[in-house]
Amino acid sequence: MPKQHFAHVTAWVFDLDNTLYDPAVRLFDQIDIRITAFVMRATATSQAEADRLRRRYWQDYGTTLAGLMAHHGVEPESYMAEVHDIDFSPLAPDPALRAGIAALPGRRIVHTNASAPYAQRVLEARGLRDLFHAVYGVEHAAYRPKPLREAHEAVLAADGIAPGCAAMFEDDARNLTAPHALGMRTVHVAPSPQPAPHIHHHTDDLAGFLAQLG
Numbered sequence: 001m002p003k004q005h006f007a008h009v010t011a012w013v014f015d016l017d018n019t020l021y022d023p024a025v026r027l028f029d030q031i032d033i034r035i036t037a038f039v040m041r042a043t044a045t046s047q048a049e050a051d052r053l054r055r056r057y058w059q060d061y062g063t064t065l066a067g068l069m070a071h072h073g074v075e076p077e078s079y080m081a082e083v084h085d086i087d088f089s090p091l092a093p094d095p096a097l098r099a100g101i102a103a104l105p106g107r108r109i110v111h112t113n114a115s116a117p118y119a120q121r122v123l124e125a126r127g128l129r130d131l132f133h134a135v136y137g138v139e140h141a142a143y144r145p146k147p148l149r150e151a152h153e154a155v156l157a158a159d160g161i162a163p164g165c166a167a168m169f170e171d172d173a174r175n176l177t178a179p180h181a182l183g184m185r186t187v188h189v190a191p192s193p194q195p196a197p198h199i200h201h202h203t204d205d206l207a208g209f210l211a212q213l214g
Helices: 027-043 047-061 064-072 076-083 095-102 116-125 149-159 173-182 206-211
Strands: 011-014 107-111 134-136 166-170 185-189 201-203
Touching: 011 149, 027 047, 027 064, 027 076, 047 064, 064 076, 095 206, 107 149, 116 134, 134 149, 149 173, 166 173, 173 185, 185 206, 201 206
Parallel strands: 011 107, 011 166, 107 134, 166 185, 185 201
Antiparallel strands: none
16 A cells, blocks of 8 residues: 555645646647647748657657757747647546545645646646645746756745655656655656656556545
8 A cells, every 4th residue: 555655745746737637638639739830930840840849859858848948049938828728628627636635634736847827727627726735837947847856956945845755746757757866755647657766656547546545
């Protein structure tokens, strides 16, 4: 049972996309399309090349935006507003997940590589918005994205969280490397496990996992 491994945890840090909703919803497909269109204009390239750059920058920098800022001088605010202008109707409230998060003792926050306003809309659609004490977007880490250690440190410092008393829930396994190094408990939330030294737990059912901690 995982409960004993979280007895020391007083702060719960959640990623957003594909963590607080099932990836089968495919919400991020809409964002990918908008990112590719943005990259096409920003780099004056074809759709195929823009799609390649989108994927390459995400792999190399943690987000496509970070690559665009590094190589093309893209202004982040307009990028974030454009790529997150999507349809949120595929999302629905999840009473079981809500109950699991609500039962967690201590501070509950969201740390996403997306923007905080976008995150708030996702949380609203999932019926979770009022459960979190704070929501931190990539803008709160000076646009330094996960998996950079600096991104995690910035958010933990802003919220006054001691890493040794915190747990991180994240769908992208590489984004758990820095939390593990900082002393956080790590939970990989994904359909399939990716065993690695920096991953303490895996679940494909976040609501069910959290229910075991109550």
